[in-house]
Amino acid sequence: MTEQTATVTPLSEGETAFVEKVAQYYFENDGMPHDRGRVVGYMMICDPPEQTAADIEKSLGVPRAAIDRIVDQLTPENDPVSVFERSGSLDENYTIRLRENSWGPKVRGIFSEFPDFHRIAADGLTALRKENASDERLKRLANMERFLGFVSAEMPAILERYEQRKAGSTG
Numbered sequence: 001m002t003e004q005t006a007t008v009t010p011l012s013e014g015e016t017a018f019v020e021k022v023a024q025y026y027f028e029n030d031g032m033p034h035d036r037g038r039v040v041g042y043m044m045i046c047d048p049p050e051q052t053a054a055d056i057e058k059s060l061g062v063p064r065a066a067i068d069r070i071v072d073q074l075t076p077e078n079d080p081v082s083v084f085e086r087s088g089s090l091d092e093n094y095t096i097r098l099r100e101n102s103w104g105p106k107v108r109g110i111f112s113e114f115p116d117f118h119r120i121a122a123d124g125l126t127a128l129r130k131e132n133a134s135d136e137r138l139k140r141l142a143n144m145e146r147f148l149g150f151v152s153a154e155m156p157a158i159l160e161r162y163e164q165r166k167a168g169s170t171g
Contacts, residue, residue, distance in 0.1 A: 010059075011042075011059060015045055018041060018044075018045060019038050019041035019042050019045070019060070020038070020041070021041070022037050022038070022040055022041030022044065023035075023036075023037030023038045023040075023041055024037070025037070026040065035060075035062045035066050035070060036070045036073065036074075038060050038062065039056060039060065039062070039067070039070045039071070039074065040074070042056065042059060042060055043056075043084065043096065043097070043098045044098060046059070049097050049098060050087075050095045050096070050097040051095060051096055051097070052093045052094065052095050053067050053068065053071065053092075053093050053094055053095075053096075054093050056071075056096070068090045071084075071086060071090070071094070071096055072090060074096070075096065082099070082102070082106070083098060083099060083102040083103065083106050084096055084097065084098055084099065084102075085097055085099055101166075104159065104162060104163065104166075107159070108159050111151065111152075111155040111159075114148055114151050114152045114155065115152040117148055118145065118148035118149050118151075118152045121141060121144050121145035121148055122145050122149070124141055124145075125138065125141050125142055125145050128141060
């Protein structure tokens with residue numbers, strides 16, 4: 001196992017507050033455990049942008065075993081739109097970094113599946129109407145189908161506007 005000696009500067013009050021807010025956001029919205037959210041928040045602001053497992057452990061006070069589990073979840077193999085990348089295996093003092101400009105492709109990847117789910121919902125709605133399903137069942141499915149149709153139609157334009165804005169900005 002390779003161990004590197006890292007000089008870790010304790011997080012400032014503002015950095016700690018940011019990391020905790022990210023952790024709380026992901027906990028409340030995705031049910032993500034706080035430690036995983038802390039790692040995500042930390043990797044968004046850490047300096048340098050590439051951190052070893054030991055650096056993360058020292059900075060956040062999260063046990064190494066938990067860091068390894070979290071990093072394994074954040075760096076799935078063969079995921080072309082992963083937000084994080086890892087160098088090294090989990091039994092080493094691997095490094096992890098936030099990929100530059102990764103959020104757009106990740107969101108695009110997530111929303112690229114919505115049109116397929118929209119078609120499934122629309123087909124299900126048609127089938128249930130033919131079978132005279134109850135209004136309550138139709139209402140639930142119709143609401144979902146309407147939402148998925150809207151997002152499927154609107155998201156490509158939103159992402160395109162983002163890319164245009166990003167291309168026009170200097171920073």
